[in-house]
Amino acid sequence: MNYHKIIAERIKFQIDMEIKNLESLIEVPPKSEMGDFALPCFQFSKVMRKAPNIIAEELAKQMEIDGFEKIQNNGPYINFFVDKSIYIKNTVESILKEKDKYGSSKIGEGKTITIEYSSPNIDKPFHIGHLFSTAIGNSLYKIFSFEGYNCVKINHIGDFETQFGKIISANGESFYNEKVESIVNEMKEKGLLVESNGAKVVMLDEYNMPPCIIQKSDGARICRSMDIAAAEYRKKTYNFDKNIYVIGLEQSLYYKQVFKTLELAGYEWAKNCLHVGFGLVRFADRKLLIRKEEDNFLKYLLKKAILKANEIINEKSPNLENVEEAAKRLGIGSILFTYLKSEREKDIAFNWNEVLSFDGETGIYVQYTYATAKSILRKAGKISPEVNYKKLKAALEFELAKKLHGFNDAIISAMDKLEPFVITRYVIDVAKAFNKFYNSCNIINTDDEELKNARLVIVEATSIVIKNALYLLGIETVEKM
Structure with missing residues (x-):
């Protein structure tokens, strides 16, 4: 569900402005208590010949509330609080339907x-x-x-x-x-x-x-x-x-x-x-090399990354099948993630202790989050297609859904800025939101089967989004770790 478009279409009945222009005005407030979306009314003041706070108050009262818990004004802003169960339902169902195509709006077709x-x-x-x-x-x-x-x-x-x-x-x-x-x-x-x-x-x-x-x-x-x-x-x-x-x-x-x-x-x-x-x-732990060694260093870099990834897998999952392939994906993926996790114009400070660390903003951290989600789904078995989204009332469930919903926005921003870093930052935030949800919300062992099923679909949706995001970075996922 495109809330920017929904809000713009409902405002359009009161404001004579193009839908796209109205959409561009809609903001995401810095704090959740200020709403999920906000529309500043300063630009309407000249046309309507009223103070922005008066306009916001009048428009908020006239807005159709369907799909929102409440709509209210805060000074010159109209604040929109979405119906959380509907928001989660629409987001998750879109992800499960579109799968590896989720996040794409196909705006580049014909170009x-x-x-x-x-x-x-x-x-x-x-x-x-x-x-x-x-x-x-x-x-x-x-x-x-x-x-x-x-x-x-x-x-x-x-x-x-x-x-x-x-x-x-x-x-x-x-x-x-x-x-x-x-x-x-x-x-x-x-x-x-x-x-x-x-x-x-x-x-x-x-x-x-x-x-x-x-x-x-x-x-x-x-x-x-x-x-x-x-x-x-x-x-x-x-x-x-x-x-x-x-x-x-x-x-x-x-x-x-x-x-x-x-x-x-x-x-x-x-x-x-x-x-x-x-x-x-820049490599903090590397002495100055002569040209011949410099040329060979990339081979050493990739080989070392794969070997270290192999050590991690043997420690975490000694019985894992296809260890060599998993180590290759983890090792090379971690190097790529390191290259792409900062704005491209910044120098990279390459440190082995960070590259293959489970703590912090690393490729391994994101890969482990993905593998955790897949492990939960394997243990759970079949998920019922009948999902009661009203069971999802925890704030962390909604916050995770909001992160998942923002995938296309991140992609558009990455294209506009020509910055893969935006996707890296996004997938790190998704992984963090998932881990907060996973550590605080009982998933597999809850006695409420409807709640269990609803939380499992969020887990599945998260795994799809992480995989899609890593794909855009050129990184292949590892199903088990």
Whole structure:
């Protein structure tokens, strides 16, 4: 049930405003005693020629209460307290019906997004920096795809310049070499190119940027011209609505130059080219390594994570089947979770004591919560389809349902901000809410069969949402731990 839309539709009878605009005004109060939703009435004052608190009082009295326990005004706000049993029922039933599709509103249908990420050089090992780009890019790919976008993954392999040409001619930067000439000619025709010390450049000083070098003094093309050609190719080939580059923050100026040059060249779609930057990975317990060791460190990192996960499984569940597969999912998943649990522009402080800890905001903590939910469901056996949601009166049951209900909001926010961190934060909050519910509310051993059954469906709904959220982060779940 979309409460934002319900409230907007009921207000629409009294306020002459578009439904979408009304929806955008609806807020979630910071404290539960202030209601589950709130509508500020300041914007209505000019049209209705009344004080906001008077408007709020009048509208609250006129509102249809169906689906809400009460509707009242608090100064200039209308506060809505939902009927908790109806709220839980609608939320849980939606999750159980939609299952692995729950959370998707399909708002991206008919639109295309290209996402460039990872993009290693072919003569160098895949290292920890590439993993950061890969983790973010893969998660964004899954998030946008989940919302119905046609997503195109692009691995722009570095294979250009002399040392790479000696190795191979492939599907990377060199693919665009032949296309650069037409780009250079086009910029000449548009009067964008000027000569500077023999090189051909686009001057960007009025935008507080150094010149964008398109061609060196010896006639050689450079990466900027390649990326301009690549962007034009992607637009012609895929007709993207967004063209995303997941590359480190140190490349911010580079991409600002490329995008501004595309804009000056008359490409209106240049505004849809977006740089998604990220910080550095720091290891508190690691000495400075020489380059060769640096390149091999990612292999060591993943191997160690899997080995530690194996130790955890042997300690917690010594009789678990398919230990190797479970350890792989836990180990690699914990590394990915660590990369994605902070805002992407922040540096990562990598610490083994935290990565594989059951305490705190870690991948293992979320995985263990999921495994706990699945264990409860296995012990309970079959759940009756006849659910008496009115039995669910505990505050923790309602708070958990509210977290589950907010999944789509988290996904939309992650897309708007291009931040997988939003999903990580969300699934941590779901896990915390579930564990509070699990530790305080008797589920399996309650004598009230209707209450037991109602609580079990919440457990099942929670397991579905956690699995869906981890999937969007590129993490596979473990059923037993």
